Amino acid sequence: MKVAREKAWDPEVAESRIRENLHLDGALLPILHALQEEFGYIDEAAEPLIAEALNRSRAEIHGVVTFYHDFRRAPAGRHVIKLCRAEACQAAGGDALAERACAHLGIALGDTAADGRVTLEPIYCLGLCAVAPSAMVDGRVVGRLDARRLDALLAEVER
Amino acid sequence: MIRIYIPRDSGAVAVDADEVAAAFAAVVADRPGIEIVRNGSRGLYWLEPLVEIETAVGRLAFGPVTPGDADSILAAALAGAPHPLALGPVGDILWLKRQARLTFARCGVTDPLSIEDYRRHGGLAGLERALSLGPEAIVEEVVQSGLRGRGGAGFPTGIKWRTVAQTVAPQKYIVCNADEGDSGTFADRMIMEGDPFVLIEGMVIAGIAVGATKGYVYIRSEYPHAIAAMNAAVSVARRERLLGPRVAGSSHAFELEIRAGAGAYVCGEETSLLESLEGNRGLVRAKPPLPAHVGLFGRPTVINNVLSLASAPIVLAQGAAHYRDFGMGRSRGTMPIQLAGNIRHGGLFETAFGVTLGELVDDIGGGTASGRPVRAVQVGGPLGAYFPRALFDTPFDYEAFAARDGLIGHGGVVVFDDTVDMAKQARFAMEFCAIESCGKCTPCRIGSTRGVETMDRIIRGEDRGGNLAVLEDLCHTMKFGSLCALGGFTPYPVMSALTHFPEDFGASPRLEAAE
Numbered sequence: 001m002k003v004a005r006e007k008a009w010d011p012e013v014a015e016s017r018i019r020e021n022l023h024l025d026g027a028l029l030p031i032l033h034a035l036q037e038e039f040g041y042i043d044e045a046a047e048p049l050i051a052e053a054l055n056r057s058r059a060e061i062h063g064v065v066t067f068y069h070d071f072r073r074a075p076a077g078r079h080v081i082k083l084c085r086a087e088a089c090q091a092a093g094g095d096a097l098a099e100r101a102c103a104h105l106g107i108a109l110g111d112t113a114a115d116g117r118v119t120l121e122p123i124y125c126l127g128l129c130a131v132a133p134s135a136m137v138d139g140r141v142v143g144r145l146d147a148r149r150l151d152a153l154l155a156e157v158e159r
Numbered sequence: 160m161i162r163i164y165i166p167r168d169s170g171a172v173a174v175d176a177d178e179v180a181a182a183f184a185a186v187v188a189d190r191p192g193i194e195i196v197r198n199g200s201r202g203l204y205w206l207e208p209l210v211e212i213e214t215a216v217g218r219l220a221f222g223p224v225t226p227g228d229a230d231s232i233l234a235a236a237l238a239g240a241p242h243p244l245a246l247g248p249v250g251d252i253l254w255l256k257r258q259a260r261l262t263f264a265r266c267g268v269t270d271p272l273s274i275e276d277y278r279r280h281g282g283l284a285g286l287e288r289a290l291s292l293g294p295e296a297i298v299e300e301v302v303q304s305g306l307r308g309r310g311g312a313g314f315p316t317g318i319k320w321r322t323v324a325q326t327v328a329p330q331k332y333i334v335c336n337a338d339e340g341d342s343g344t345f346a347d348r349m350i351m352e353g354d355p356f357v358l359i360e361g362m363v364i365a366g367i368a369v370g371a372t373k374g375y376v377y378i379r380s381e382y383p384h385a386i387a388a389m390n391a392a393v394s395v396a397r398r399e400r401l402l403g404p405r406v407a408g409s410s411h412a413f414e415l416e417i418r419a420g421a422g423a424y425v426c427g428e429e430t431s432l433l434e435s436l437e438g439n440r441g442l443v444r445a446k447p448p449l450p451a452h453v454g455l456f457g458r459p460t461v462i463n464n465v466l467s468l469a470s471a472p473i474v475l476a477q478g479a480a481h482y483r484d485f486g487m488g489r490s491r492g493t494m495p496i497q498l499a500g501n502i503r504h505g506g507l508f509e510t511a512f513g514v515t516l517g518e519l520v521d522d523i524g525g526g527t528a529s530g531r532p533v534r535a536v537q538v539g540g541p542l543g544a545y546f547p548r549a550l551f552d553t554p555f556d557y558e559a560f561a562a563r564d565g566l567i568g569h570g571g572v573v574v575f576d577d578t579v580d581m582a583k584q585a586r587f588a589m590e591f592c593a594i595e596s597c598g599k600c601t602p603c604r605i606g607s608t609r610g611v612e613t614m615d616r617i618i619r620g621e622d623r624g625g626n627l628a629v630l631e632d633l634c635h636t637m638k639f640g641s642l643c644a645l646g647g648f649t650p651y652p653v654m655s656a657l658t659h660f661p662e663d664f665g666a667s668p669r670l671e672a673a674e
Contacts, residue, residue: 025437026436026456028439029418029420029436029438030418032421033380054438060439063440064438064440067423067440067441067597068421069423070420070421070422086342086343086541086591087342087343087541087584088342088571090584090587091501091574091575091576091579092500092501092528093501123381123422124342124591124594124595125340125341126169126173126381126382127339127344127345127347127348127381127385128169128170128173129342129344129497129500129573130170130205130345130499130506130507131170131173131174131204131207131505132499132500132501132505134173136381139383141169141172141384142173143173143174
C-alpha cells in the first residue's frame, strides 16, 4: 500500500507553505491543510509563524487549530484507519466491527498503536451510507465492510 | 464506438470500481474502438460497481461486477448473449424508471468532467435562459418554482436570493454549503462527483441573479473525491469561459473557489460555515443579522445547499411551472431521497414530494439488508427523529414530518432492524452533540454532556423515573434555548426514541439481553 511519508518539521518549508496561501481571503484553513499535508500534523512552532503572517494573535491561531477534529498536534501512525461510527454504519453492524478492530490492535478508537504503525480513528460519515459499514484507510475508501474485509485491511496495515 | 461505463463515484470505488475498471482496461487493451468512461453513479448502490456497455442497441447494465467478470461481461454484451449479472437496458431498470430525476438527470449518465457531454445532455440551457431573462426575472422564476432549501431548513430559495439581490453592497458572495455531515446522506457528494458542472452552473446563475461575482464551495474534508472532482470541474469551467470576467460571453463576472472543511460537523450550520471560511473557529453566529444582509466577510451572501443550487439550472431551463408541478402542499418539486443503513436496496431515489415513508422503506428500499424486520427509521440525519412502523404512512413533505415531531432534513433515511437498542441510539445522539458542539451556547455545550450522563443512568436502571424527567427537561432546554439546530434538534432523536420505543428505556437486564 502506498503511504505518504511526511517530512520532518522545518520552519523554512512551513514559511513557504504559509506564504503560498496568503493571497487567499480567509487563508487560515488552507494554510493549516497545507502544513498538515506537508508534515502530517500542525507543529506548535507553526502557530507563531502563522500568527505573524496573518497579523493575528497566536491565541487565535491556537484556537482555530484546536477547534477542528482534522488537525493533529502530533504525527499519526504510519497508517491511519478511520472507521465510520455514524448511524447508517451503526445500523449495518459497525459497532461490532469497531470492537473487532480495537481488540485486534489492542487500542481504543482515537489511539495509535505503541509501535507507531497504525492509528485507529472514529469518523462521522464518509457519505458511503448505502454501502455501509465503511472506512477510509490511508485516504482510500472501503465499503461493505464485514469481519473478513476488516481483517484483510488490518493485515495489510500491519505488514 | 463501444463505450464501457464504470462509475468513479466514491461509493462505487469503495466497493472496488477502480479494480473493475483496471480489469476492463486490460481486456480492451488490444481492441480498438472500445473506450472506457468513468461516469458518476446512478445511485443503485446495492448493484455497484454497476457497469454499462453501450453498443448500437443502447446501454446494457451489469452488476454488481467484480474484476474477474470483465471478460465474460464484454463478450456477453457484444454477442447479445445472457449473463448472470445482466440487468438489461439501464433505462428499463424499474428502480430508475420510478424516479423523477430533475436535479439528478445527468448523474451516472455522463462523463462528469466532459463539458461536451454536459451540453449534449441539456447542460447550460438554464444559464442561457437566465442570461436572456436578466437578474430580476431569474429571482422571480426561482421564487415561483417553490424551491426550498434542500439542506434541511426548507427556507424558500428564491426569497433568500431576492433579499441578497435587494441589498446594496460593493461585494456579494454565493456560498455553497457542501458540508454534508448527516449520516445517511450522500446526494451532495454524488452530484459533486457525478455532475459537478450542474452545481457550477447553478452558482453562476445565482451570482447573476443577485449581483455576486465570487463564489465558494465549502466541502467537508471527509469527501476527498468530491473535492478533487470539483477542483477539476472548476478548471474546465474556467477554460470554457463559464467562469471568469465575462461568463459565457456576457457582461457578468463570476469566479469560484473550492475550500475544504476540517472535520467539524457544526460547520454545516450556515453561520458556522461562514466563520470557518473566514478562517475562524466554527462558532455559530447569532441571527439577525441574516447572512443575506451580513454574511461572508460582512457582505451580503447567498448561502445554499448543493442540491438547492444544483436545482436552479433545471428550474431556469424548464421554467418554474414545470418544477412546481411536482410535489405536494408547500413542498414543491422533487427531493433526492437517500436510502441507507440496514437496507436491501440502498441508494439515491429522486422523486416528487408526497411518497410515504413506508413506500420508501418497504417497497423501494426492499426492507432490511439483514432480512430481519424493520424496527426504526431515522429520517433527516443525526438531528432527525426515529420513526416506528406505526408512522410509515407519513408522506415525505416538510410539513407532514414536522407535524409528527420529525424532519426530513437533507433527505436521508437510515433503516434499523429489530436488533437496534433505541436507548443506545438516544445516548449516541447526545454523545454526538457533545462531540460536535461548537461550545458557544450553554444548552448545547452543557446539555449534551449532561444528556449522555443521564442516559447512562437510565441504561443502568438508576432511578428511571427521576432520570427520564431530567432527560425530558434537558431536551426542552436544548430545544428552545440553543442558538442553532445542533443543540436545538438533538432532542428530536432522543425524544422520538423515548416516545415511540419506551420499552428500550426500561431496566438494565432487558437492555443487556437486547445487545
